Amino acid sequence: MIERSPALPRLLLTRRLPDPLMRQLEAAFAVWTNADDRTLPTADLIAAAARHAAEVLIVMAMDRLDAAVIAALPDSVRIIATYSVGHDHIDLAAARARGIAVLSTPDVLSDAVADMAMLLLLGAARRAREGAALIDARAWTGWSPTQLIGRDVTGGRLGILGMGRIGRAIARRARHGFGMAVHYRNRSRLPPDLEDRAVFHEDMRSFLAISDFLVLAAPATTETRRVLNADAIAALPDGAVVVNVARGSLVDDAALIAALRSGRIAAAGLDVFDNEPALAPDYLAIPTAFLQPHQGSSTIETRMRMGALLLDGIAAVLAGRDAPNRLA
Ligand code: DGY
Numbered sequence: 001m002i003e004r005s006p007a008l009p010r011l012l013l014t015r016r017l018p019d020p021l022m023r024q025l026e027a028a029f030a031v032w033t034n035a036d037d038r039t040l041p042t043a044d045l046i047a048a049a050a051r052h053a054a055e056v057l058i059v060m061a062m063d064r065l066d067a068a069v070i071a072a073l074p075d076s077v078r079i080i081a082t083y084s085v086g087h088d089h090i091d092l093a094a095a096r097a098r099g100i101a102v103l104s105t106p107d108v109l110s111d112a113v114a115d116m117a118m119l120l121l122l123g124a125a126r127r128a129r130e131g132a133a134l135i136d137a138r139a140w141t142g143w144s145p146t147q148l149i150g151r152d153v154t155g156g157r158l159g160i161l162g163m164g165r166i167g168r169a170i171a172r173r174a175r176h177g178f179g180m181a182v183h184y185r186n187r188s189r190l191p192p193d194l195e196d197r198a199v200f201h202e203d204m205r206s207f208l209a210i211s212d213f214l215v216l217a218a219p220a221t222t223e224t225r226r227v228l229n230a231d232a233i234a235a236l237p238d239g240a241v242v243v244n245v246a247r248g249s250l251v252d253d254a255a256l257i258a259a260l261r262s263g264r265i266a267a268a269g270l271d272v273f274d275n276e277p278a279l280a281p282d283y284l285a286i287p288t289a290f291l292q293p294h295q296g297s298s299t300i301e302t303r304m305r306m307g308a309l310l311l312d313g314i315a316a317v318l319a320g321r322d323a324p325n326r327l328a
Contacts, residue, residue: 009318010076012054014040014063017083018300021307028311029056042069050074056314061086062276067094079317081310084297085109085166086247088220092328102328103313107165108305113245113296114169117215118177120243120269121158123290125213126150127267130287151212151241151266153178159211160184161227162218162246163198170215170245171198183210208235213243220247230255239266245296248274257282260289271296 011029016022016037025031032052034040039062040048046069049057053076059065061084070080070091080095081103095102123129127148134140134148158174160167163186174180175196182198184190185207189200201207208214214236218224228242229252236242242265244251253274259265267288273279276294283289297303313323 009055010053011056011058012045012049012052013058014045015060015083017058017307018303021304024307024311025058028315039063045069046072046074049077055079055318056081058083058310059090060084061089063089065090065095067091070094070098070100073098073100079103079314081314083306083310085113086219087327088247088249090327096328100328101317101323101326103310103317103323103325104327105306105309106325108309109297109302110165110169112299112302113166113217114173116271116292116296117166117170117217117243117245117269118173120245120271120290120292121174121213121215121241122153124243124267124269124288125153125241127288127290129290133287151239153180153213155179155181156212157181157183157210158213158215159201159207160198160215160217161207161250162186162216162224163190163194164217164219166245167215167217168194168196170217171196180213183207204232205235208232209237211240212237213241216242216244216246216250218246218250220249224250226250226252228252228256230258233259233265236265238264241265241267241269243269245271248272248276248279253280253283257286260286 008030011031013031013033016033032048042064055076056079057077058081065080077100079101082090085104085106087104090102092102127150130148158180160170163184171182175182183201184198185201227250233255256268260268269290271292272294283291309325313325316323
């Protein structure tokens with residue numbers, strides 16, 4: 001633990017951030033950083049917050065701040081700032097009840113996550129995992145007319161579940177970059193300028209029926225929990241390709257694994273999993289599962305922007321002002 005000037009606001013950081021951000025944080029706050037750089041058990045997080053009399057907590061999507069944890073935080077805590085756009089790990093009502101402000105990182109990572117969605121779409125549809133494995137195993141014997149035949153992404157029909165900022169960034173890439181016909185499901189229909197000619201489906205069945213490519217980009221809520229289950233998979237076109245850049249809780253892993261094994265789903269591109277990092281081990285043995293270790297926002301530019309947004313929000317709240325990225 002490294003103490004800085006006691007006059008600076010006291011901040012607890014649950015994971016190391018990229019170096020340039022660490023330098024900015026250490027100039028502006030008395031920082032306690034989790035030296036292990038692994039997800040802190042919540043009891044340790046609470047104890048460290050109390051020991052350090054932290055006013056600000058910077059946490060990650062893997063830190064679970066449910067009502068019990070929030071109730072146990074020391075009175076010194078004024079702000080919980082999550083280094084993520086997803087905030088399903090924080091009980092906002094419990095934070096509000098204690099007068100703790102909650103900040104997140106919307107907008108600044110939409111492009112990076114949308115890029116990841118396209119990587120997964122292409123990687124799954126074009127069988128990138130199997131191709132890389134062939135090369136890595138030195139088993140490639142040369143070009144063949146029948147080797148690893150995939151599906152055309154260009155011109156395909158794409159269904160996007162969740163047309164928020166990330167969903168719309170995916171739609172732009174798909175439509176303008178790949179000439180895809182974009183369909184979507186959302187809590188409500190978007191105005192025409194945001195819709196950009198994407199087709200809204202009120203009905204889940206009609207949405208699934210056209211989704212030769214399906215991308216999950218909706219927040220994790222009780223409504224979206226296991227939205228991709230055996231029934232939904234049965235409603236997709238045969239040989240559909242599925243991508244998840246949202247949260248693992250949207251997918252029923254057993255159902256998706258069975259559908260990948262049978263070929264009912266041709267391929268899946270997954271960046272997020274239930275119980276990360278202990279993803280369902282069966283995925284590892286399925287060559288048509290193209291897997292990434294929760295990398296959606298992982299570019300230096302994006303991670304710096306996420307930090308800048310949190311720092312601005314923290315400064316505003318500490319100065320008694322509102323912040324555009326304040327959730328509670
Ligand atoms: C997010 O920002 O929500 C990403 O999934 C990282 O947690």
